[in-house]
């Protein structure tokens with residue numbers, strides 16, 4: 001662990017100064033000047049934006065969390081954001097609920113969700129936590145959303161955009177749907193085959209079945225993915241690095257490994 005700021009590595013340092021600095025470090029876990037200094041440099045650095053596109057249950061959320069940990073940038077998950085709105089129980093929450101279950105095809109709702117997500121991304125880009133970028137999953141799902149996102153990102157400087165396309169075969173999407181459980185509090189997902197007793201989430205939260213995890217809803221969502229979202233993959237063909245993971249049904253760690261090796265190519 002690096003504990004001393006650069007000037008304290010000076011050999012002329014008085015012993016008592018060193019001692020008091022050590023005490024200070026132990027008592028207050030003082031962050032090193034070195035770290036503060038380097039994070040100032042990073043404030044002008046490139047914003048890394050990674051967009052994960054894939055069918056429902058293709059592992060977008062899991063990959064987003066891993067990439068977020070790896071690059072120390074936050075995640076923006078459209079599904080998580082909309083589920084938070086549903087929890088509030090207001091009118092927009094009800095629109096979000098119907099939208100996520102893909103009940104009927106209400107163009108006005110699709111439009112409202114697009115505007116809401118656009119505003120959410122714009123707001124987040126202003127926050128210090130997002131200054132080095134973010135991982136986006138579950139958005140954009142349509143060409144129109146992709147065009148709107150382009151306008152938002154064009155207004156930013158130093159963007160490095162990467163697109164990850166997770167390509168998973170359909171039977172596996174249904175299998176995952178049956179085995180998937182989500183933490184009620186932090187939305188982390190877990191997979192269990194016919195569990196008798198569900199454990200608690202890492203965060204201590206209770207695991208539940210997501211109410212959009214039914215075969216009927218999944219079928220509708222896959223259809224929508226095939227007719228609309230695959231066009232988004234095409235849209236990004238010339239605009240960013242596209243990473244297609246064929247057979248993304250290998251384990252989550254293998255997928256992360258593949259993505260990282262392709263991202264740094």
Ligand SMILES: [Zn+2]
Pocket residue numbers: 183184185186187188201202203204205
């Ligand atoms: Zn949790």
